[in-house]
Amino acid sequence: MADGIDAQRVDFIAVPVEDRDRAARFYEDALGLARNPNSTDTWVEFETGNVTLALVDPKTAGQEFVPLPFGSIVLRVPDVDVARAKLQEAGVEVVGETWDSGVCNGAVFKDSKGKGLCVHRRYAPYADGTQP
Amino acid sequence: MEVQRVDYVRVPVTDMEAANHFYGELLGLERNPNSPGDDWVEYEAGNVTLAVMTPHTHEYEFTALPPATIAFRVTDVEEAKAKLESAGLEVNEVWDSGACKGAGVSDPAGNRILLHRRYAPYPDGTTP
Numbered sequence: 037m038a039d040g041i042d043a044q045r046v047d048f049i050a051v052p053v054e055d056r057d058r059a060a061r062f063y064e065d066a067l068g069l070a071r072n073p074n075s076t077d078t079w080v081e082f083e084t085g086n087v088t089l090a091l092v093d094p095k096t097a098g099q100e101f102v103p104l105p106f107g108s109i110v111l112r113v114p115d116v117d118v119a120r121a122k123l124q125e126a127g128v129e130v131v132g133e134t135w136d137s138g139v140c141n142g143a144v145f146k147d148s149k150g151k152g153l154c155v156h157r158r159y160a161p162y163a164d165g166t167q168p
Numbered sequence: 169m170e171v172q173r174v175d176y177v178r179v180p181v182t183d184m185e186a187a188n189h190f191y192g193e194l195l196g197l198e199r200n201p202n203s204p205g206d207d208w209v210e211y212e213a214g215n216v217t218l219a220v221m222t223p224h225t226h227e228y229e230f231t232a233l234p235p236a237t238i239a240f241r242v243t244d245v246e247e248a249k250a251k252l253e254s255a256g257l258e259v260n261e262v263w264d265s266g267a268c269k270g271a272g273v274s275d276p277a278g279n280r281i282l283l284h285r286r287y288a289p290y291p292d293g294t295t296p
Contacts, residue, residue, distance in 0.1 A: 040194045041196060043197060044242065046215060047239040049174070052237075068170060068171060074291060084173055087174050089174075105223075108237070110174060111175070139204075
């Protein structure tokens with residue numbers, strides 16, 4: 037299997053939610069993401085620019101709700117401090133201090149249940165000189 | 169708040185060697201040369217980066233992603249399932265939603281991922 041199964045791209049990231057309507061308002065209003073017009077009453081998608089997030093209620097598939105693990109989806113923002121302030125203004129709890137790895141900074145914030153989302157900005161160029 | 173894109177999706181694992189084999193060789197994803205270390209290896213999945221990493225070396229405990237968090241687009245779900253089975257993996261039965269097909273498989277850490285293909289056009293007539 038030299039090239040494996042040739043996975044071409046990620047069609048969507050499923051975000052487990054307990055209340056799809058409430059979650060949709062959060063993704064639309066607090067995060068400012070665009071709702072995909074192909075969404076239906078039972079399948080709601082948001083576009084982030086490069087990959088689709090699908091809000092999925094696990095109960096509809098007979099599964100228990102489990103939140104995303106810590107820092108799963110890392111959203112690129114122009115400025116982490118600005119994003120952090122805006123989230124807090126919108127009543128969203130940001131977890132801990134903004135971290136700085138030396139090449140990027142970020143902050144994890146809470147959706148209704150988990151700590152699965154993070155705002156992030158790489159400020160250092162990559163080894164080849166390019167920048168995000 | 170202005171979200172520009174998803175920089176990466178964190179894929180928590182417990183064994184980097186097994187994970188590198190799965191994501192690099194079995195799924196056929198390209199390893200990003202900018203990966204910062206042996207316990208944080210980034211793979212390019214076409215439109216988004218996956219950061220395959222070990223929580224236990226990053227000061228928190230491993231928890232698997234919820235089932236079918238990441239849906240990978242493949243050309244043909246049955247063919248992908250057969251290839252992974254020939255490599256010794258167990259793949260769930262293929263489902264068909266009426267617009268797309270999918271089959272679940274576990275990575276070595278127990279993250280349930282989805283092999284996925286939409287075959288129906290969208291309402292505007294375009295196809296994936």
